[in-house]
Amino acid sequence: MDQSRKIVLWSAAILLPAAVYFSVIAELPHVLVLTVLLLVFSSLKSKGWRISDRSIIYLTVLAMAITLFGNYLAPLKQDRFGFMAIFSRPALSVPFALYLGALAAGFRRREHVIGIAAAAAMFSFGLGGDIRLDGLVSERANEVSRMVSLFPWFYGGTMTLSILAILFGSRSGAKRGNWRRNGLLIFALFGICGLIYLEFRGYRQNENIFRSLENALLRVGIRQLYKTGGNAMQLGASPNLMQAMPPEYFSMADRVALRAVGTMPPGYLRSRSFHRYDRGVWHSMEEALGTPLATTISEGSFAAEQLYSVSRMEKTVNAWDLYPDDSLQGNVLAVPGDVVSISLIASRVLRFRDGRIEVEQFVREGGYTVFADTPGGDSAMQLPARPGPEYLEVPREIESVLGGIVDELGLAMCTTDAERFQKLQEYFDRNFEYSLDWQGPKSEPVREWKARSERRFSPEGGERRIERQPGVRMGMRAAGRLAVDAVAGRSRNRFRQWWRPGDPVKFFLTERRRAHCELFASATVLLLRSAGVPARYVSGFICNEPHPSGKYFIARYGDAHAWVEAYDRQNRKWVVIDTTPPSVTAAAPRPDSWQERVSSHGDYLRLVWVEMLSSLRRGHFADGAVGLLMLAWEAMAYLVTHPVWGCVIGFLIGFVLRMLLYHRRRRPPDLLTPERRKLQKEYRRLLRKLRRGKVIGRDDVPTAAELLAIVEKHPTLSPPRRIELSGYLRRYMVRRYAVDD
Secondary structure, three states: OOHHHHHHHHHHHHHHHHHHHHHHHHOOHHHHHHHHHHHHHHOOOOOOEOOOHHHHHHHHHHHHHHHHHHHHHOOOOHHHEOOOHHHHOHHHHHHHHHHHHHHHOOEOOHHHHHHHHHHHHHHHHHHOOOEOOOOOOOOOOHHHHHHHHOHHHHHHHHHHHHHHHHHHHOOOOOOOOOHHHHHHHHHHHHHHHHHHHHHHHHHHHOHHHHHHHHHHHHHHOHHHHOOOOOOOEEOOOOOEOOOOOOHHHHHOOOOEEEEEEOOOOOEEEEEEEEOEEEOOEEEOOOOOOOEEOEEEEOOOOOOOOEEEEOOOOOOOOEEEEEEEOOOEEOOEOOEOOOEEEEEEOOOEEEEOOOOOEEEEOOOHHHOEEEEEOOOOEOOOOOOOOOOOHHHHOOOHHHHHHHHHHHHHHOHHHOOOHHHHHHHHHHHHHHHOEEOOOOOOOOEEEEEEEOOOEEEEEOOOOOEEEEEOOOOOOOOHHHHHHHHHHHHHOOOOOOEEEEEEEOOHHHHHHHOOOEEOHHHHHHHHHHHHHHOOOOEEEEEEEEEOEEOOOOOOEEEEHHHEEEEEEEEEOOOOEEEEEOOOOHHHHOOOOOOOOHHHHHHHHHHHHHHHHHHHHHHHHOOOHHHHHHHHHHHHHHHHHHHHHOOOHHHHHHHHHHHHHHHHHHHHHHOOOOOOOHHHHHHHHHHHHHHHHHHHOOOOOOOOOOOHHHHHHHHHHOOOOOHHHHHHHHHHHHHHHHHHHOOOO
């Protein structure tokens, strides 16, 4: 066996135990597979690779690329490791060390290769040793759970195998060692195992101290180092109509939040709904836990695509592949109102009474597919089938204002709920305008009697609460003064005028009739409830904007919307009511400029990337391979058509062609005939064979005459072999250098 392939085998003996350990503990089997493939790749070249700056840079970049791509396909769950994983990032550092050690196995120098492999293996055991064994189970294989239950033996056994390979592989192999060397080797082995055992026992005895320190740091918020992002937004919180639009909304309004692939736009995608209104703030139903959806799971080696039943287990014709952007945070899915089933990769999907759908351990890179009954548009969630009294609650503070508008429109006189919906739509279209400059309601005066427990408000909108002593009664003299003051028109601070913020819906309906969609939806819900129609407030996205490529649809952060789901009592179903002006909810035309075209092409490139990741994560490897080819083609088209990168690439291509033509002109002309060129290739093959047989040195390039002299005097060649080589070289010199007459 060649010396270079022996070096690769020793590197494999050192690296593979570490790769097996990390793949099992982190539940990332692709790390072991890629390490084996890279070791096979390193053994392809029989002579091995020269150690140079260029080869080291190339192998390092290749290992980094494979590491990043593997982490995209199968990311590590950080909760499997302890606190130090926040800083060491074993999902990236350990695979990178293993891949680099496997690629470095192809180098020619034995001592360098064994050293790199040993460092990579010990590095992997060090960063992969801080495992949280409390409740750590495998999600795909029971064998992994059994290995985790025997963690000390599994960890110590794999590390011992690597250490043995390091000790035996680091020997030069030039000559046999005597009994002293073997004794020292065995003593070193037992010493290392003893130190590892003592370290493990000491760590386990003080594990509670380490874990308590870790939990304290986590409570402080250190874990946010790898959880938070710079430009991220989480939608679906309780709407507060007292406040103006946040500045993040304006800065991220044009950024894409959701991409939908389908034949038609999905339209209204609901995320959450709210039923209780309290002075400008909407609240959802108080529930501790939702209902888990039924699912069918297809087993897979890496990941499984699962179909969850919302109303029934079916894949309808009306389907959309939805890909949320990385900046869109949260575990609530945006789905059509009449969604039938959902296909995604998650541990569990919950459905709540208000219709929202939450996911646990959702693989965002895979996206999700929704199946609906209608081809798109304004579909509502048909839950609950019988609305309760909570969908008819109206605040007492604005009950009179709402009742006056209901009487003015004659909603009580309408025969059907559909007629009421139409009158409300016409009322808002005729009397209200859409605007984003809403600043909240004004402060209003309030006259209150000083009770045992009362609220006092300042003109600036502040509030302070005064608690009176219970059981304190007013004396006769104080009661007499109160009666005299009441007759005289004085209150002596028993009645006092305070200031507090007014109700935003009342302010919107009576004074400032210019606001955004949240005010339109809130006012519509409360007016419908005053007319006896059950209604609820819904938030989500409107996805109607077609991409210029015509292959998918886009929902931007500016398309975040609020609308109403009302219960049509005659037809016994929930319907969508949107009183916001149609000019706002319709897809706005984008400017026709080169910046917009470049941005659209870049967004399409991101969609191709997430589609490829989704296919690979769901186990559709054929679609993933096609997606990879499409990604390469679209990336090349994007770079070529980009006004900046296209010019740079064109300049580089022209420069490279110019240098190639320049060197081609300066190359001496090739005067060899085809027959002599064939003889030259045969001579070079002979030199490679003699180098492998150690007849000549690795870097020697002798001429035919010099090689003939070496062969005739070489002591290791047998006489028949010497005669054969001498005859071939003499014939070669005659045929190669003979002058044609």
